[in-house]
Amino acid sequence: MTLKVYNSLSGEKEIFKTLEDKKVKIYSCGPTVYDYFHIGNARAFMVPDIIKRYLTYKGYDVLHVMNFTDIDDKMINRANEEGISVQELANRFITAFFEDIERLNIRKADIYPKATEHIDDMIEMVNRLVEDGFAYESNGDVYFRVSKFSEYGKLSKKNLDDLVAGARVEVSDKKENPLDFVLWKASKDGEPSWESPWGAGRPGWHIECSAMSKRYLGEEFDIHTGGVDLTFPHHENEIAQSEACCDHKVVNYWLHNGYINIDGEKMSKSLGNFFTTREILNKYPAEVVRFFLISNHYRSPINFSDQELDNSAKSLNKLENTVNKIDSLLALEVVAGDLSGAELLSVYQEKKEKLIEAMDDDFNTALAIGVLHELAKEVNRFVNNPTFELTAEVKVSLEKIKGLFDNFAKDVLGILVEKKEGNNDLVDPLISLLLDVREKSRQNKNYQLADEIRDRLDELGIEVKDTPQGAEWSLK
RNA sequence: GGCGGCAUAGCCAAGUGGUAAGGCAGAGGACUGCAAAUCCUUUAUUCCCCAGUUCAAAUCUGGGUGCCGCCUCCA
Structure with a gap:
């Protein structure tokens, strides 16, 4: 039983091997905190959650870092519209972020570094790149010299000529090459800015992830996650910066989740066809939304619709009914009889192996949910049989099966939640x-x-x- | 124009060489005072099309068609 993960860098499923024994370091691109996050973002937050939960089940120690982008054009513009400071804006939506992920039963990362609190780290990195000739200053801006990094394009499978041919890149007199990207930008009047060797300015977007992952996870770590749209340019640029800086591979496994589509079209803020997670959580129970988000393989695109959510609700309800049934039975006293628990025990064994196999195969939650349904069906068939009796042996087997639901439906997938917590002795x-x-x-x-x-x-x-x-x- | 991905039943969906998981919807039946829940039977001789490799292909190869994404802020 070996875990395999699909690595965007190689384009293949690879055997998962950690840098340190039984320890995993994960970095995830987090939100720009200028608004409530949309349901597509929710999927990107769900993916590391599932990965962490399963790795924890497998006995790994997980260290997870997710950044908050709290300074960029969108932040500045929105803060100006609202008439508040960038920092106030960030605080407002960081609070909202935590409220929403908690409802989705997403476990918190260990560290949530903010870009604005790591400006020094970024400056240091940019400085290093300039010194080594990977970057150059131009009128207070600093750009990464793409032509100097020979492996540029290895993640997104692009070569420089193709990119130039596409040429929808912003042309600027300040750049040596249209593909060069900004590491540091000179600030305009009234914008938040920090002192640097190149004058007052603020960091470019890509550098923050390189600097903060290095700060908290070191120059080499195991997994980097994000949405497919970040593959290029964001992650490609991140690789260029980080590897140019330390002269070796930084990330071992790049994992990218697919989009959420609306009527078959990409959902995005710029297209305007998006729903905030908050809106959706006000319309559907959170566990249903969560179930929906993990009911497909994480790399496949999923289509969002009311019909899909209804479908998820019914499918989840079916599992809940079976678990409730098991709970009710486990609360009863056993009866004398000779009904054997062996059949249930073999069901337990078989399904447990299938569940592990499913999750080992690049976190195949869709398959795992299918196996949970198979398990539920076997249990229902058994306990609803007219000859059923709750013998001591049967009860022991049911307890093991309950444990399987606890391990996978509750802990790993996070789709079953305790509902009886409000009860008291009365x-x-x-x-x-x-x-x-x-x-x-x-x-x-x-x-x-x-x-x-x-x-x-x-x-x-x-x-x-x-x-x-x-x-x-x-x-x- | 360049690059990448996808195509499985009415719908959603898993499945990368060994004879099509699972959920939803539909039909019929069982159980029940009625419900609810649940179970059984039934729904793809076939996986976009064509050709090839193989004892064997949804799975591999070549060609075609259609859809989507990236190349620009984006999960």
Whole structure:
């Protein structure tokens, strides 16, 4: 059982090998904090979350860094529109960011460095590049000299001639070559700026990730994640800067997630056809949104629509029903009998192996969800059989299967959440009392009262199901 | 124009050489006081088209068609 990951750099699935034994260092491109993030961003945040959760399951120690871009043109423009400082703007949307990812059950990164707090690191890096001839100053700007870095284009599989032929690059008198990109830009009046060897200015976009990943993860680390659109130019430039600086490979595995499309078209802020994650979370339960985001392989594009979300809700609900059923059974006393737990035990073994195999194959969450459904189906078939009885042996097997749901549905995929947390010592006995009364009415064929109890509990958000083992209830 | 990716049932979707997972929707049946939940049967002789390699191809090769993305801020 070996983990394989698709590396954008090689274009192939590779066996995953860490630099340090059982330790993984991950850097992810985070948001520019000038607005609420959209559902496409949510996917980009979900990918490292899944990777971290699974690597943790496999026994790795994970160190995860995600940056906040809190200074760039968009930040400055938006702050001016709102009449607040860039920093106030950043603080507002960093707070919102944490609120939204928490609802999505995305676990926090270990470190969230801000660009504005690492200007010195960036200046130092740019300085080094200038000294080594990889960069040049021009009227207060500093540009990266692309022609000097012979491997430029290795990530996005482009060569310099093709790029020039495309030539939608901004032409500037300040640049030696249209493909050169800015590392440091001289500030205009009224813009936030920092002192540097080249005068007052602010960093270019790409340099922050090179500087901050180096600061927190070192000159070499395992995984770098981001959306496919960052492949070029952002990550290509990042490679150029970082590798020119330290003269060796910096990132071992580049992982890129696919887009979220709207009606088959890319969703983006510039096209205007986007939804903020916040809007969507106000319309759908967060676990449904999460389920939707991981119901395809992370590299495939996914199409966003109400129909897809409804589909996800139903698919997830099916798994929840089975887990609730198992919980109800585990709360009961065992009965004497000779029903063997062996069949369930072999189902447990088989599905566990399939789940690991799925996640080992480049984090195939879509396949893993399919396996969870297979598992649910086997359990349902078994416990709904007329000859079913909860023997001690059966209960032990069910506990193991519950553990599998806990490991994969709850911990690794994060799609099942505890819903009964609000209960206290009073609620359970009270509901049991009501259900006992209802059961007596049913035995007396007083179905009107029985149904009224069920309906009124339903209004309170408590769903009641009658089963051969008695009534079961769960919070909706 | 250059580069990259994708094409699997009504819909979503997994599957990279061994005879098509899973979910949703549909049809029929079982269980139930009624519900809910669940189960069973059924829905792709076939994976965009053509040719080739192979005992064997959805999977590999060549050609074609269609769609998408990147080359510009973007997850």
